[in-house]
Amino acid sequence: MDTAVSLRAAVALTGRFPVLAGIDLSVAPGEVLVLEGANGAGKTSVLRACAGLLAISSGEAVVLGHDLRRNASAVRRQVGMLGHAAALYDELNVVENVRFAVRAAAGATENIDPALERVGLVGRLRRTAVGRLSAGQRRRVALAVLMARRPALWLLDEPHAALDAGARALLGEVINEAVAAGATVLLASHEPEASLPLAHRVVTLAGGRIVHERSLAHEAPAPMHVVGDVHVA
Amino acid sequence: MWRDAVLVAGKDLRIELRSRVVLNQVAPFAIVVLALFAFALGPNRAPMLQAAAGLFWVAVLFAAVLAVQRSFALEANDGTRDGLRLSGLDPAGIFLGKAAAISVQLIVLEILLAGGVVLFYGAHIRSYGAVLVACAAGTAGLAAVGTLYGALAAGVRVRETLLPFLLLPVVAPVLLAGTRAWQVALGTGPGGDSADPWLRLMLVFAAVYLAVGVLIFGPLQEAA
Numbered sequence: 001m002d003t004a005v006s007l008r009a010a011v012a013l014t015g016r017f018p019v020l021a022g023i024d025l026s027v028a029p030g031e032v033l034v035l036e037g038a039n040g041a042g043k044t045s046v047l048r049a050c051a052g053l054l055a056i057s058s059g060e061a062v063v064l065g066h067d068l069r070r071n072a073s074a075v076r077r078q079v080g081m082l083g084h085a086a087a088l089y090d091e092l093n094v095v096e097n098v099r100f101a102v103r104a105a106a107g108a109t110e111n112i113d114p115a116l117e118r119v120g121l122v123g124r125l126r127r128t129a130v131g132r133l134s135a136g137q138r139r140r141v142a143l144a145v146l147m148a149r150r151p152a153l154w155l156l157d158e159p160h161a162a163l164d165a166g167a168r169a170l171l172g173e174v175i176n177e178a179v180a181a182g183a184t185v186l187l188a189s190h191e192p193e194a195s196l197p198l199a200h201r202v203v204t205l206a207g208g209r210i211v212h213e214r215s216l217a218h219e220a221p222a223p224m225h226v227v228g229d230v231h232v233a
Numbered sequence: 234m235w236r237d238a239v240l241v242a243g244k245d246l247r248i249e250l251r252s253r254v255v256l257n258q259v260a261p262f263a264i265v266v267l268a269l270f271a272f273a274l275g276p277n278r279a280p281m282l283q284a285a286a287g288l289f290w291v292a293v294l295f296a297a298v299l300a301v302q303r304s305f306a307l308e309a310n311d312g313t314r315d316g317l318r319l320s321g322l323d324p325a326g327i328f329l330g331k332a333a334a335i336s337v338q339l340i341v342l343e344i345l346l347a348g349g350v351v352l353f354y355g356a357h358i359r360s361y362g363a364v365l366v367a368c369a370a371g372t373a374g375l376a377a378v379g380t381l382y383g384a385l386a387a388g389v390r391v392r393e394t395l396l397p398f399l400l401l402p403v404v405a406p407v408l409l410a411g412t413r414a415w416q417v418a419l420g421t422g423p424g425g426d427s428a429d430p431w432l433r434l435m436l437v438f439a440a441v442y443l444a445v446g447v448l449i450f451g452p453l454q455e456a457a
Contacts, residue, residue: 053315073455077321085312087319089244091251100244104237104320129251 004029004153004184005050009059012049012208019045021208022059027186030179034195035188037205043188044083045208047155050186051079064152077105080151082159086142090131094121094141097130101145108148115147119170135162143167147174154178154185160194172198234447237326238333245304245334254303255338263296263342264349271353278355285354286415286422289346290408293371296342297404298397300335301379305387314387324451328380332446335376343368356419363418363428370435371411377442378403384453410434 005027012020020042027033035043048054050063052072061068066075081087088097098112116126119140125133130141139162146154154175160168175185175198189195196202196216204212249255270288274281308314317327347364350356358364382400386392410431416422417431 051319053318073318073321073451076319079319081315081319083312083315085315087312087316089248089307089313090310091248092244096247100240101316101320103240104317104322106321 003027003062004031004064005186006062007046007049007056007059008061010049010056010061011058012045012054013057014045014054019054019208020049020056023205023209025203025210027184029184030182032175032179032185032187032198032200034192034199034202035186035205036190036192036195036202041205042208043205044157046205047081047083047157047186047188050075050153051081051155052076053081075153078152079155080146080149080153081155081157082139082142082146083155083157084161086130086138087145088130088138088141091129093127093129094133094144095126097141098145098148102148105149105151107150111148111150112144115144118147118174119144119167136164136167139163140167143171143174150178150181150183152183154183154187156185156187156189158189158191159187160189160191168194234323234326234329237322238329241322241327241330242333242337243330245307245331246337248307249303249334249338255300255342259296259299259303259338260342260345262299263292263346266292266295267346267349267353281354282356282419282421285350285356286419287408287412288354289350289415290371290411292346292349293339293343293375293411294401294404294408296346297335297339297375297379298400300338300342301383301400302393302396304331304335304380305383305392308387318454324454325447327454328384328446328450329443331383332373332376332380332443335379336372339372339376340368343372356421358418359420360418360428363414363432366432367411367414367418367428367435370432370439371407374407374435374439374442375404377439377446381442381446381450381453384450388456406438407435410438 003026005025007023007025009022009024010020011018011022035046037043045054049056049061052068052075055072056069063075064078098116099109102109102112121140121144130138159171163171179185187195199216201215203210267288271281274284308317379400382396386396386399389395413422414428414431417426417428
């Protein structure tokens with residue numbers, strides 16, 4: 001597999017509005033790509049499209065070898081997404097939420113305890129209902145789900161939001177470890193100081209298109225494959 | 234599919250055990266519906282007995298609407314619907330799991346309501362077999378069709394008001410057949426009537442909607 005993500009002239013609509021307006025993007029396996037841009041530029045839409053949650057109405061979209069236009073749901077078990085919402089059930093406790101998510105994705109349940117320890121959710125917190133946790137703690141639970149699931153493609157939407165300094169450092173470590181293990185990461189962020197140290201490449205979006213792209217390969221481990229198309233709206 | 238169904242049903246039932254929404258809110262609501270009908274029919278026992286079977290199923294239908302709404306409200310918070318889609322769970326398994334969890338809750342409600350019918354309306358159950366089969370088939374049918382329409386309404390902003398509007402006309406056969414089967418079981422129906430054709434109708438209704446749900450829940454979930 002030469003590319004983990006390959007979008008070619010990909011268009012996605014919300015109603016009649018093109019949230020992705022013919023985007024070309026190629027991401028190599030093991031690469032960390034940061035998506036930046038103003039609100040409404042299309043960062044979240046790129047992540048949702050790659051997860052098979054946003055239908056591609058024209059163009060090509062292949063993620064982890066799955067053609068999203070043919071079968072968008074086929075890729076989902078290999079994808080982990082940390083979005084604005086943590087996708088957790090308030091009534092279930094921390095362990096129950098992580099266990100449900102891992103078992104649903106056919107992941108290995110023996111990864112759960114190490115992941116929870118790593119994000120600092122130990123002792124009484126493990127048995128606390130998620131609805132009683134702070135925003136930052138909920139974010140840690142969602143991160144533990146990703147760590148325990150070990151997806152091939154990590155889609156992170158503002159992952160640093162609500163995290164304290166310690167958790168931000170931990171997130172960086174976790175991303176680097178995932179990449180070292182072969183995962184690919186797409187990270188949408190408004191916080192360059194937090195996201196750029198992790199990135200191999202940065203693309204800037206506006207109006208559902210890529211308007212600028214720059215490689216940071218000299219600052220981080222070289223990606224396996226980089227496509228350097230630059231599009232100006 | 235079955236593994237996924239057990240996983241989803243276990244999750245929904247665990248959430249209900251923690252929140253007790255059905256037990257603390259829906260069940261009292263259904264009992265109040267029965268009691269209000271009893272007040273409305275007056276102190277004379279004859280009309281109450283005559284209406285008992287139908288009022289039982291009307292209360293079950295109202296409770297089923299609330300249970301279905303609650304089931305899909307769980308997936309409306311904090312991006313859990315996307316989380317469920319991203320998990321890669323078999324949509325047929327999700328459908329069966331959610332329908333199974335709703336069924337368990339409805340069975341508990343029906344036991345309470347059956348007690349209410351005996352208590353408020355002075356009804357005597359003469360055929361426990363007919364009552365049990367009617368409740369089992371009616372529950373499966375209501376849960377299956379409720380889960381389908383719950384998924385259909387899930388992506389709509391006005392889902393709270395849309396769901397009863399969509400669901401109640403579709404479950405009219407359950408109301409009709411369940412009422413007739415219970416009338417026979419309570420001995421309040423037309424003389425010589427048999428519950429068998431009504432029970433068969435309820436079983437067919439449940440089987441059809443379970444099969445349709447297994448087949449179309451995936452596309453429905455994506456479209457909603």
